[in-house]
Amino acid sequence: MPNPAPRLGRPRDSQTDQAVLLAARELLAESGYSRVTMDATAARAGVGKAAIYRRFGSKAELLFAAAVHGMDIEPPADSGSLRSDLRAMAHVIHERLTTPAAREVIPAVLAEASRDPALAARFQSTFVAQERRDLEAIMERAWRRGELSRPVDPTLAHLLLGGPLFVALFVFPHPLDEDRLDDIASVIAAGLIAHTTGPPRSG
Amino acid sequence: MPNPAPRLGRPRDSQTDQAVLLAARELLAESGYSRVTMDATAARAGVGKAAIYRRFGSKAELLFAAAVHGMDIEPPADSGSLRSDLRAMAHVIHERLTTPAAREVIPAVLAEASRDPALAARFQSTFVAQERRDLEAIMERAWRRGELSRPVDPTLAHLLLGGPLFVALFVFPHPLDEDRLDDIASVIAAGLIAHTTGPPRSG
Numbered sequence: 001m002p003n004p005a006p007r008l009g010r011p012r013d014s015q016t017d018q019a020v021l022l023a024a025r026e027l028l029a030e031s032g033y034s035r036v037t038m039d040a041t042a043a044r045a046g047v048g049k050a051a052i053y054r055r056f057g058s059k060a061e062l063l064f065a066a067a068v069h070g071m072d073i074e075p076p077a078d079s080g081s082l083r084s085d086l087r088a089m090a091h092v093i094h095e096r097l098t099t100p101a102a103r104e105v106i107p108a109v110l111a112e113a114s115r116d117p118a119l120a121a122r123f124q125s126t127f128v129a130q131e132r133r134d135l136e137a138i139m140e141r142a143w144r145r146g147e148l149s150r151p152v153d154p155t156l157a158h159l160l161l162g163g164p165l166f167v168a169l170f171v172f173p174h175p176l177d178e179d180r181l182d183d184i185a186s187v188i189a190a191g192l193i194a195h196t197t198g199p200p201r202s203g
Numbered sequence: 204m205p206n207p208a209p210r211l212g213r214p215r216d217s218q219t220d221q222a223v224l225l226a227a228r229e230l231l232a233e234s235g236y237s238r239v240t241m242d243a244t245a246a247r248a249g250v251g252k253a254a255i256y257r258r259f260g261s262k263a264e265l266l267f268a269a270a271v272h273g274m275d276i277e278p279p280a281d282s283g284s285l286r287s288d289l290r291a292m293a294h295v296i297h298e299r300l301t302t303p304a305a306r307e308v309i310p311a312v313l314a315e316a317s318r319d320p321a322l323a324a325r326f327q328s329t330f331v332a333q334e335r336r337d338l339e340a341i342m343e344r345a346w347r348r349g350e351l352s353r354p355v356d357p358t359l360a361h362l363l364l365g366g367p368l369f370v371a372l373f374v375f376p377h378p379l380d381e382d383r384l385d386d387i388a389s390v391i392a393a394g395l396i397a398h399t400t401g402p403p404r405s406g
Contacts, residue, residue: 111311156383163370183359192390194396
């Protein structure tokens with residue numbers, strides 16, 4: 001079917017994106033990760049399968065994108081302190097990871113990524129890289145504020161903040177209520193401040 | 204085949220345990236998680252399949268036990284400070300999780316556990332509970348030493364220490380060299396010390 005000239009290329013593409021993601025989300029809710037297929041998603045979205053494969057290399061990528069929302073939102077605004085910036089970021093990460101779809105898709109995608117380096121690389125260059133940039137902005141602000149006496153490697157900050165949230169949701173299932181998120185953010189903020197101003201590593 | 208009276212019941216059981224775990228480890232290395240079967244493991248170990256099912260409820264449990272060694276070792280001895288105790292514990296956790304078998308089995312077992320509450324419960328009551336007891340001993344020592352002005356919930360400590368290591372190995376693959384393990388342990392030790400002596404939660 002010939003398309004009209006792509007005058008509204010971006011909006012039209014965006015409509016297809018949304019239709020594909022919505023279809024994938026519906027199928028995921030109806031039938032679960034293992035039963036969703038690219039064919040069924042194409043049929044539900046009313047697009048050709050090629051349109052899906054142009055956007056997503058595999059079912060794992062499609063379902064990850066459908067399940068984990070909010071990757072396009074801005075990082076939390078400057079809240080005035082490292083501690084409250086980390087607390088806000090903890091809430092953002094927590095929201096991303098706790099939808100029913102995310103809880104279903106993430107363990108399956110990680111298991112596939114452990115056997116599929118291309119999927120693992122794509123996961124790193126999208127989801128992980130964006131979250132790390134947000135942590136980098138937060139570390140940068142804390143250094144400019146004078147809370148950190150030297151810049152902190154954003155990867156270290158990402159591991160320290162994202163790690164406890166991830167394992168509390170997917171490895172050691174444990175309720176992450178407001179107090180727990182605050183405790184995690186507070187310990188890490190205090191630890192990073194002490195780590196950059198404290199005695200050197202040995203000791 | 205009738206067995207002799209179980210005079211040496213415990214040693215004989217332990218031999219079967221070891222034969223089953225060794226067979227599972229060999230098969231895992233030879234053919235990968237998805238191709239290992241309970242039948243093949245029983246044949247390799249020279250035991251009946253019932254002997255395996257008496258020990259492990261499922262293939263996931265068997266392969267997890269086969270892959271993740273060192274759960275029976277003592278927690279690190281008192282090293283004199285919270286920081287160096289956490290550093291030693293970080294090395295123990297890291298060693299457990301970085302064998303080729305562990306790296307292959309853990310993502311698959313977590314994906315199965317996310318769909319199988321019985322497996323998830325068993326994983327919590329064995330692996331997770333033991334590691335948490337080790338962290339509890341470390342927190343208790345730090346409190347008695349006066350480093351922590353109040354006891355820290357061992358679950359919080361476990362999330363804070365285990366989380367970054369887990370995600371560095373399985374979610375955001377990232378090298379965990381000596382310096383990185385030290386940084387993680389140092390930030391968490393400093394953070395816990397500040398958190399228990401610092402101002403209250405709000406702020």
